[in-house]
Amino acid sequence: MVLKPDVLARAIDHASENDSRPRLLMSPRGKPLTQKRVRELANGSGIIIVCGRFEGVDQRVIDGRDLEEVSIGDYILSGGEPAALILLDAIVRILPGVMGNDLSGLHESFEGGLLEHPHYTRPQIWEDREIPAILTSGNHAAIAKWQREQAEQLTRERRPDLLGKKAEK
Incomplete structure (x- = not known):
């Protein structure tokens, strides 16, 4: 039809x-x-x-x-x-006021040309899997660096096509 x-x-x-x-x-x-x-x-x-x-x-x-x-x-x-x-x-979801915190969407997949880094929450250990120690260190600069590295690694592994587009942003 x-x-x-x-x-x-x-x-x-x-x-x-x-x-x-x-x-x-x-x-x-x-x-x-x-x-x-x-x-x-x-x-x-x-x-x-x-x-x-x-x-x-x-x-x-x-x-x-x-x-x-x-x-x-x-x-x-x-x-x-x-x-x-x-x-x-x-x-x-990106209109002002929709997400509550307008900065929330800035670190998600595709923003900045990368997939989003992994996320973790409590408990510290679940089924013998532990939250990466850096995330509970309190060192915000080190955490940001780890998140960036994880995002880059995931993008290389799962969506390498995005890496060329990263420079266009």
């Missing part, structure tokens, strides 16, 4: 009347969604999200309404709605 161009175009026109908000189409053939793009969208004046279903959207609407195709990954969903929820969650 392909969404009819006349019906969808009218809906887009109505939603975007007299404004220049980005018009996004959730699509597996779109540009991959990145944290950088999420920040750009969060700092804007809003967005319009179009979701296809099954076969998607008539290409004439994509071209005629200048829809920016956005992908959340290399897999197929039955519709764009789950992808839109992911996009919205990524945007909303």
